Amino acid sequence: MPLKLLLLLTTLATTTLLRPEPARLYLIGDSTVKTGSGTGQNGQWGWGSVLDKHFDTTRMKIHNHAIGGRSSRTFVSEGRWETVLSELHPGDFLLxxxxxxxxxxVNDTLRARGTIRGIGEETEEIDNLITKKHEIVHSYxxxxxxxxDEAKAKGAIPxxxxPIPRNQWEQDRIVRPDDSYPQWAQTVAKSKGxxxxxxxxxxxxxxDQSTPTQVKQQYFTALDDTHTALAGAELNAKMVVKGIKSLKKCGLKKYLR
Known part of the structure; x- marks a missing residue:
């Protein structure tokens, strides 16, 4: 083998060995994070499908495991969380x-996906009308x-x-619930560090900076007031990034563009 070719191959091999593996960000959620195939099925887009535009993808790989129709409960009961958990490594991020x-x-023949309202420890035992299995349902x-807890146990960073707001208005602004999922999510996150x-x-x-009609036409699909169109997903992704930038001592921000 010619000496120049040998030196070139050696350099390439050394560079490959020294190149660090990209960091990893996992997303779990419902259709507002990923709809269908993640590519705009029925005009619906989740913000997780466009989040990579805001990251240096040579240093960060995004794994979007969100799926439409799931709740915090059914993402677990269907085994989807176990799949994600098995892939998590120390230093990975989880949104x-x-x-x-x-x-x-909680139990019906349509979805049987609800959770008990709130953040308590109460449970409800059911015989699931869809899966035909006995199930213990917990709170959100x-x-x-x-x-x-389980992400932290793997060394990941949750x-x-x-949840993003629906297109629901009251007195010329988006409805702000007093005691519901946004507040419950914040309370749980704070209690768990x-x-x-x-x-x-x-x-x-x-x-709030626009009118209900403008928001509907620009950001949501014609089907309902929950699922966002591409422009809505892009806006939501920008707000996720804004939120990441505001987090003190969170290493995820260093991978943003």
Missing amino acids: IQFGHNDSSP GWYLRKYI IVCS AFFIDLYELVAAQY
Whole structure:
């Protein structure tokens, strides 16, 4: 082998060995984070599908495990959380956003995906009408604590996001609930020492600058007032990034563009 070629191969091999592996960010949530295939099915887009535009993807790889229709409960009961948990390594980041589907019925023949309201330790035993299995259902806060505790046990860094707001207005501004999922998410994150992004308020403040009709036409699909179009997903992703930048001592921000 010619000496120049040998030197070139040696240099390439050394460079490859020294190049650090990209950091990893995992996303878990519902359709507002990822809809369908993640590429705009039915005109719906989740913010997780466009979040990579804001990161240096040569140093950060995003794994979007969110899936439409799931609650904090069914993401666990279907085994999806176990899959993510098995992949987590020390130093990985985990963004958590649930709430939109947690208010559904606890047990019915349509979805059976609801959780007990609040953050308490109460439970409800059911014979699931869909899965035909006996199940113990917990509160929204219980499931968030499970994600945080188990992610931390793997050495990962959990970041809780409050759910994004729907296009619901009251007195010329987006409705702000007093005691609901945004507040519960914040309380749980604080109690567990996890990072928290008040995504609900960050997005609502942006919507407030327009009219209900403008927000509907620009950011939401024609189907409903929950699922965002591409422009809405992009706005929400920008607010996630704004939230990340505001987090003190959170290493995730160093991977932003």
